[in-house]
Amino acid sequence: MLRYVVQTGDPVLxxxxxxxxxxxxxxxxxxxxxxxxxxxENGAGLAAPQIGISKRVVVIDVGExxxxxxxxxxxxxxxxxSGPEGCLSVKGKQGTxxxxxxxxAEYRDRFGxxxxxxxxxxxARAVCHELDHLDGxxxxxxxVELYDLPPEE
Ligand code: ZN
Numbered sequence: 001m002l003r004y005v006v007q008t009g010d011p012v013l014x015x016x017x018x019x020x021x022x023x024x025x026x027x028x029x030x031x032x033x034x035x036x037x038x039x040x041e042n043g044a045g046l047a048a049p050q051i052g053i054s055k056r057v058v059v060i061d062v063g064e065x066x067x068x069x070x071x072x073x074x075x076x077x078x079x080x081x082s083g084p085e086g087c088l089s090v091k092g093k094q095g096t097x098x099x100x101x102x103x104x105a106e107y108r109d110r111f112g113x114x115x116x117x118x119x120x121x122x123x124a125r126a127v128c129h130e131l132d133h134l135d136g137x138x139x140x141x142x143x144v145e146l147y148d149l150p151p152e153e
Contacts, residue, residue: 003037003051005088010052013089014136017047017054020070023112027057031068031110034059043088045126047133050089058130062123072107072131081121085129085139092151095143099128 006012020027030053038046038059048057058069079101086094103124106116119127129139140146 001033001036002040003033005037005041005046005050006052008087008090008138008140010089012049012052012054013133013138015049015054016136017049017056017134020055020057020108023070023108023110027070028110030055030057031059031070035066035068038088041088044122045130046088047130049133049136056134058134060123060126060130062126064119064123067117068110069105069107069127069130070110070112072105072127072134074103074105074127074131076104078102081125082144083122083125085125085143086149087129087139090138090140092149093140093146094149095139095146097125097129097139097143099125103127105131 034046044062045060048055056071060067077100081101082098084094085097102120104118105127108114
């Protein structure tokens, strides 16, 4: 089911999300909805608070496979990169954000099984951006430059 993506100004985007403790059908349905929604919106990723759910759940798809991250934690970072970033919850804007070049993260899948991932470049940027959402942080808080995009056709 497609979910409505909340926009900046909605207090749910500023809350620290709670850990997922139940790896059940409800979590699976949430992840399925997030996948459908991020694809419909042509996004690189989506965090649960962006659809109004204050839980530590993220989906990412930047062309390196589709990832579902539950209770993700960044455990190591390396290097630095500066580049453009946008957000489905901050429509019409883009900004330049400095992020680590490489990150290692630990997370659980929808069944509660533990996994690790290593991400570089834009994938690392997406992991940092989406995980920030879980702590109520938007990229606009970190952007060294922020600009308006031309209106959509
Ligand atoms: Zn975002």
